Amino acid sequence: MATPAATKRLTKEYASISRHPPPYIIAHPSESNILEWHYILxxxxxxxxxxxxxxxxxxxxPDYPFAPPAIRMHTPSGRFQPSTRLCLSISDFHPKSFNPAWEVSTILNGLLSFMTGEEMTTGSVRASEQERRLFAKRSRWWNSTGGGSKSPSSNTQYHNSKGIGAIKAGDGGAKFRVEWPELDEENEKWMKEKRINLANGMPLARSDARCAPDVAGLRRRPGSSATSVVHEGRVARDVGQSWLSRNKWRIxxxxxxxxxxxxxxxxDGAASGTT
Structure with missing residues (x-):
């Protein structure tokens, strides 16, 4: 349970970060626990x-700001292990180095800066740029489906089996839906517009490709024979050609x-005339 000082401090910081969110960062405390904050980078x-x-x-x-928070990133990124505590100078791995003057915005700015670098620490991983870009493309899908385990808007209830702050992959996006209902709704619309496969987060292959007008006549009709297809091909090829061009060899x-x-x-006439 948070101390009165921690509650007062975090309430003030929520008002501040809501009025002036840092670039690329939003955050809020959970309705059920002011010590549990959720962020989006x-x-x-x-x-x-x-x-x-x-x-x-x-x-x-409970004694914040005299001790730092545990920091986790749940969305796979290719930079951090999902839902794993990160060892940073601003996290609970280094309580003696934490400055009580640092705020939530300071902590999240530091996390974003570390994320875009290449320094390794406990909880970080190595990946290629291509892999990280693929994770980025699938991030909205992962958040709203829990990694493809459930479809968006499902009524799956969230059950935390790993302790406070940990998100179990496969929860169907239930915890994300509770904390970020507006973003979850946006993600669902985005997945429909982009025709995202809910099983793997990748765009569905289009199977409705149409033939170009100039070859439409060459498509085989149901029940047609190979001879009729050849005939239709000749007809399509002859369209627009003149009678002269079609019969030039005969002429x-x-x-x-x-x-x-x-x-x-x-x-013969000249020969007969000379006789």
Whole structure:
């Protein structure tokens, strides 16, 4: 249970961060426990996390601000192990280095700065830039579905089996839905618009591709034979061609035959005239 001093301090900080949220950061305390805060970091531009939606928790000790919070990020990012306590100078791993003057916004700015760097610590992981960009693209899906275990808007109840501050992958997005109902609704609309596969977070392959108009006549109709398809191909190929261009070889052969016939007739006439 929070001390009166911690409650007063965190209430003041919530009012401050709500009025003036830092860039790429939003946060609020849980309605049921002022010591449990939920944050969203939006991946900054020109980083592998660009556009990603990264959800995590800060669990403050009852004597805050004289001791730092436990920091976790639940959304897979390729930078941190999901739902794992992070060893940072601003976290509960280093209580002696924590400055009571630091606020929630200071802590989250520090987390965002560390995230976009490459320094390793307890709870961090290595991944390629391509992998981190893929995590960013799937982040909204992961938050609202719990990693594909349930569909959005399901009535799954959240049961925390790992202790306060930990989110079990596979909860169907229930905890995220409780803490971020507006964002969850936006995510659901986004997934429908982008035709996201709820099983893996990737766009569904389109199967309704239409033939181009110039080859539409070549499609095989149900029950048609190979001969009819060939015939339709010839018809489509001949459309727009003139009679002359279609019959030029016949005209050429006919002209040649006529020339030979006339030449032979003239030759026979000249021969008979000399006899």
């Amino acid at each position: 939006t991946g900054p531009p020109e980083t592998p996390y660009e556009g990603g939606q990264y959800w995590g928790t800060l669990i403050f000790p 050429l052969l006919g002209t040649l035959f006529t020339y030979i016939l006339v030449a032979r007739m003239l030759g």
